[in-house]
Amino acid sequence: MREQAIGAEILDWYDANARILPWRIAPGDRLAGIAPDPYRVWLSEIMLQQTTVAAVKEYFLHFTTLWPSVTDLAAAEDAAVMGEWAGLGYYARARNLLKCARAVVAEHGGRFPTTEAELLTLPGIGPYTAAAIASIAFDRPAPVMDGNIERVMSRLFAVEEPLPTSKPVLKAHAERLTPQGRPGDHAQALMDLGATICTPKNPACGICPVMRNCAARAQGIAADLPRKLPKKAKPTRLGYVYLAQRADGAVLLETRPDKGLLGGMLAFPTSDWSEFPTEAPPLEAAWEDPSAEVRHTFTHFHLRLALRVAQVGAEVQPSRGVFVVRDQFKPSALPTLMRKAYDLGRGTLGHN
Structure with missing residues (x-):
């Protein structure tokens, strides 16, 4: 045969x-x-x-x-x-x-x-x-x-x-x-x-x-071969990502919900990801706009997150997330999207 x-x-x-x-x-x-x-x-x-x-x-x-x-x-x-x-x-x-x-x-x-x-x-x-x-x-x-x-x-x-x-x-x-x-x-x-x-x-x-x-x-x-059916164009979603640092160097992180993209991962707080996102900072601060944008592509859509950065005092309490002290903060433990955000904002945060 x-x-x-x-x-x-x-x-x-x-x-x-x-x-x-x-x-x-x-x-x-x-x-x-x-x-x-x-x-x-x-x-x-x-x-x-x-x-x-x-x-x-x-x-x-x-x-x-x-x-x-x-x-x-x-x-x-x-x-x-x-x-x-x-x-x-x-x-x-x-x-x-x-x-x-x-x-x-x-x-x-x-x-x-x-x-x-x-x-x-x-x-x-x-x-x-x-x-x-x-x-x-x-x-x-x-x-x-x-x-x-x-x-x-x-x-x-x-x-x-x-x-x-x-x-x-x-x-x-x-x-x-x-x-x-x-x-x-x-x-x-x-x-x-x-x-x-x-x-x-x-x-x-x-x-x-x-x-x-x-x-x-x-x-x-x-x-x-193999022939393939035409792929649909990926839509683009927008949003904001927030990098906040205390005077002692601690960085604000949150664990994302188990369900959904980046589920269960450590991440910087973000707004919703949509066509018309609403700013949703995790704490009251003088947020700076460094005119930087994080770009990332998921399986079904492109994502563009506008970066916001803030230096805050020790007394500030976030509405979500916790501050992780500097010597326990591992950028390598962040998903790729969040490492991109960190790389864009690290200069503003004073990280080498």
Whole structure:
């Protein structure tokens, strides 16, 4: 069968060309009987959601040094985990990370379930992540569908229907291609193939291990696939961000609500984010306007926050948030948006 030939070619290529990643068991080691750690597979998959491998590597190594097992992570303080996650983005992942770790410990004795159906019952684990853990950690033949694999499937089988409407067709192709033997290595091989050879632009078809079986290459349309429906233009929201410092150097911060963007993260107080925001300073002060604007882009909109800065006395009480003394204030624990605000306002605050 064509699928069996393709699968064999992909695995042969992977055995010789697998990427070395800190959460991965090399194919040779796996064939020698070394099993992946489900905790590390799960953690890497959560971190890799909408984030590049290059950005995740350092965070993964840091997290697994601080919390080397799911039991360790489950026992960690929320603020510590959120602080170490700062800068990685999509902060709901960090909240769900803790919920999931605690559910694994409380409901499964510290051992991850082995099937997609059971994994889907855990917080923060959706269809893709469940399939990835079941396949990579437990060698179950679950088709794993990330952006790389969707691209490989669309080209291999010349699927011209645009994403996202073509997702069911691409998954059906992936299911037929997934072997009963070594399905975890097969999934990672497809990821690597998409990341290194079958790339979005200028795919290296000449060195692809399955070029003879690629329908899109035969038709001369590989570089045009996958087709995608036009994206809607992102709206822009506006607002204000407030940097207040006491005479002793303490900085005003608040913990954002658990639900919503930057949920549970330390942040400078802000106004609402909308088309017509209303100023909402967290305390009475002579707020300065340094004519600076923080710009940031989220998944669904662009954000522009006008900066306001104030130096206040020790007697001032904020309506929300608390003053954090200077030696306990860690800009690195702030999400990227708030670090941008700090970098813009640090000169006015007198921070070097």
